Amino acid sequence: MESTANTKVKQPLLNIGQHTENILLSTGKWSKIISIILLALSVIYFLSLMIDVFSSYSRYNSNFYSTSGGNKNVLLRIIFRKLPELITGAIVLSIYLYMFALYNKFARRIKLALSNKDQRELLVAVKSMSVLFLVQATLICVSVTLMLLLMFVI
């Protein structure tokens, strides 16, 4: 009897009730949509990079065959020549994929947490949202600083 009385006094006042659950589910849904868009963008970006490399390869190769009979290392040479672009592309692609992973993780975990009433899953979901905000803010700061540096200093 005494313990029941203690529980009533010590219970946390805040909780994720039905109304809050609906809000969080909607947030998860939008997070999923953004993650799918990011995945599509990263696939398009990867394909455009590959198309760029292979179009240069086929152009260079056809010219080369017409003059000197061909070279097996043409693709390697083109990759080496386009290395700065490819490295930049790989960095951008990894950022896109990382953001996709964070958005997707939040959407998946929040759905799991609310369907199973799992405290740990909710904790992971909120953590991933927090990390996502931090990563986004850092990326924005870095990119804007680089842009301003390129514009006014270099």
Added chain:
Amino acid sequence: MENEILDDHHTDGIAVNYDLRKVLFKLINNSKFLGITYLFVASIYAILLLKQFVNSDFLGIFIGVMLAILLFLLYYVLFHFLNTAANKMKVALENEEQKDLDTALNNLRLYYKMKGIIIISILSLLVVVFAIFLFNN
């Protein structure tokens, strides 16, 4: 034992316990950081956009100002949702106000929704521009 009692009591939902509270405070800080970053970026982009149109005629300046205001507003809306969410969540956690927690989470939902809508709109616009460019050539 105490935790078990606390968890058992909330059968209708998940309780905001100590661990979750700690993570939510981190979320508040990061939301504020991201919000301020949006405001900073909005100001810089608006100034750069205005700089592009400063030497043009009256119509050019008018279009430049309109575009700058639109760009600033887009970023400001994102900042507003994040900032409101952070402030309300802080009040909710400090004063144990369920209503404020709901408002904070609703603002986070609106932030995600707005971001999704902005991304979809920009991509659609790009697709339309690309299609026009392709058909003209």
